[in-house]
Amino acid sequence: MAGGNRVPGSTVTSKVLAIMEVFETSRRALSLTEISEASGVPLSTTHRLVNELIEWGMLSRGSTGGVQLGLRLWAIAQNAGRQLRDTARPFVQDLFSLTGETSQLAVRDGNMALYIDRVYGSKRVPRASRVGGRLPLHATAVGKVILAYSEDWVTDAYLSQPLAPITGHTHVNPGRLRTELAQVRARGYAATQEEVILGACSIAVPVFHTGRIGCSIGLVVASTNAGAMLRHLPVLQGISQRIEASTAHIPLETLLGSLTSGELLQPPHSE
Amino acid sequence: MAGGNRVPGSTVTSKVLAIMEVFETSRRALSLTEISEASGVPLSTTHRLVNELIEWGMLSRGSTGGVQLGLRLWAIAQNAGRQLRDTARPFVQDLFSLTGETSQLAVRDGNMALYIDRVYGSKRVPRASRVGGRLPLHATAVGKVILAYSEDWVTDAYLSQPLAPITGHTHVNPGRLRTELAQVRARGYAATQEEVILGACSIAVPVFHTGRIGCSIGLVVASTNAGAMLRHLPVLQGISQRIEASTAHIPLETLLGSLTSGELLQPPHSE
DNA sequence: GGATCATTTCTCACTCAGTGGAAACTGTTT
DNA sequence: AAACAGTTTCCACTGAGTGAGAAATGATCC
Numbered sequence: 338m339a340g341g342n343r344v345p346g347s348t349v350t351s352k353v354l355a356i357m358e359v360f361e362t363s364r365r366a367l368s369l370t371e372i373s374e375a376s377g378v379p380l381s382t383t384h385r386l387v388n389e390l391i392e393w394g395m396l397s398r399g400s401t402g403g404v405q406l407g408l409r410l411w412a413i414a415q416n417a418g419r420q421l422r423d424t425a426r427p428f429v430q431d432l433f434s435l436t437g438e439t440s441q442l443a444v445r446d447g448n449m450a451l452y453i454d455r456v457y458g459s460k461r462v463p464r465a466s467r468v469g470g471r472l473p474l475h476a477t478a479v480g481k482v483i484l485a486y487s488e489d490w491v492t493d494a495y496l497s498q499p500l501a502p503i504t505g506h507t508h509v510n511p512g513r514l515r516t517e518l519a520q521v522r523a524r525g526y527a528a529t530q531e532e533v534i535l536g537a538c539s540i541a542v543p544v545f546h547t548g549r550i551g552c553s554i555g556l557v558v559a560s561t562n563a564g565a566m567l568r569h570l571p572v573l574q575g576i577s578q579r580i581e582a583s584t585a586h587i588p589l590e591t592l593l594g595s596l597t598s599g600e601l602l603q604p605p606h607s608e
Numbered sequence: 609m610a611g612g613n614r615v616p617g618s619t620v621t622s623k624v625l626a627i628m629e630v631f632e633t634s635r636r637a638l639s640l641t642e643i644s645e646a647s648g649v650p651l652s653t654t655h656r657l658v659n660e661l662i663e664w665g666m667l668s669r670g671s672t673g674g675v676q677l678g679l680r681l682w683a684i685a686q687n688a689g690r691q692l693r694d695t696a697r698p699f700v701q702d703l704f705s706l707t708g709e710t711s712q713l714a715v716r717d718g719n720m721a722l723y724i725d726r727v728y729g730s731k732r733v734p735r736a737s738r739v740g741g742r743l744p745l746h747a748t749a750v751g752k753v754i755l756a757y758s759e760d761w762v763t764d765a766y767l768s769q770p771l772a773p774i775t776g777h778t779h780v781n782p783g784r785l786r787t788e789l790a791q792v793r794a795r796g797y798a799a800t801q802e803e804v805i806l807g808a809c810s811i812a813v814p815v816f817h818t819g820r821i822g823c824s825i826g827l828v829v830a831s832t833n834a835g836a837m838l839r840h841l842p843v844l845q846g847i848s849q850r851i852e853a854s855t856a857h858i859p860l861e862t863l864l865g866s867l868t869s870g871e872l873l874q875p876p877h878s879e
Numbered sequence: 880g881g882a883t884c885a886t887t888t889c890t891c892a893c894t895c896a897g898t899g900g901a902a903a904c905t906g907t908t909t
Numbered sequence: 910a911a912a913c914a915g916t917t918t919c920c921a922c923t924g925a926g927t928g929a930g931a932a933a934t935g936a937t938c939c
Contacts, residue, residue: 348660348896350620351660353620358684364687379929381930413631414684416632417677458701459701620925639916640915641916656898
């Protein structure tokens, strides 16, 4: 009947985190039942843990009963990777002010580009990325830049896995991609045309730290303006240098919390 | 010797969250021992839980051994309160572009102003607030606006508690503050001079939602420019109206995850 | 009104995941 | 080589955690 027929190996912590992870993807508020199904945690256990999380403000329950991430969690998490964001933010802002185009900053997180910051106005451009969101390295300009300047083994490992297309324009041929990355290194910038979303093109340049690729900054412009994209290259490079100068004195590890370490190219294996 | 002489009432979840909360205030990376002391969780338990959190990417360990918040946590938490941030962001951005001054958006979180967004350039202005940070309602322009337009019982409860000064200029007299709040309502804006930090002044206007105060937007300017602050009032009010129009169709609850509910004026009591 | 379905909340006997003091280990300083 | 600070491992004990089922709650339909 009742009692401890629990699956060995599952810890309370893992259940709590599994519940929190459900909200990584879902946009809207979820019911307990949905959380239970998505996380694999039994319903009554979900009930208890969710309520405890709500008490702590990590989750919150709306008047309609749906459960969402709480602002307390958000406020705490703002301290993660703060140093890079705070340092780079004014420069990304300047980049936007000077170009008027959506400006963004990304780092490598495993085999994805993680968008750390993004400045945009009310101009309407198709948007695929969002702050805190991830996109494949091979489909985005910021990603290509990161890939192009990474250590060889990173690039090799990345290109040896299957590359999924996102739109019809996404480059997925490993051989051609390798050539493209060489071009990126030769030219000093990467550009994509509608590889992530139709109607948007992007351009990006590297930001180095202690001689290695640290992050990447780029612009997203409407496809109709794609021709003028290269015009912004000098600004991009100038801003990149200013970010490099501002972050040079900060140990790489304290910038981001050692996320971009090598081990994470492949998502962490279980055990 | 060993064994379960644990304090009843403490759950695993509470320990995990207590550990995560330690990082709400601390800026730098912490050692296990420090985390253990700050959270009240015994060292060996801290060791085990922290390692599990690191495996999940909620925390991360730098090469020097210090533990920090992980980017995984940050990425997940970006989904909290996303609707308001995403909707309002372009307008806060416009506010900055039009004024050239640090622009910010805050909501009420209990008896504090919680800064949801902040746009600023490389201009140097003394800064006290940060995204994700909190400041007392009575000392900031955004806070005074929120207080002025809140339901009476909120204002009454707030003014009946002791008000701590931050600088020598912070207004802390309840009677005078009440008069000031009436002025705010009469004029439609709040202004402060060096009440939070010397060298900075601020001005803010309300943003309404379904007839009630929803959030507040404001500018921070260097004290030397304080005279010109009022000049930006029309822009502030215009942006406020545009945010109101953009958020009107969104249920209040989904905007933020029902944080600004009444119960939270006083920090949640234990039990 | 009340029957039907979906979701949330409560119950409770069982037991293994969690516990934390002590000891071992590692790296750094004197 | 000894003292020190921080980290990791060990292990016997036990109550916090467990989850199926039942009971409450609340929509929705006829």
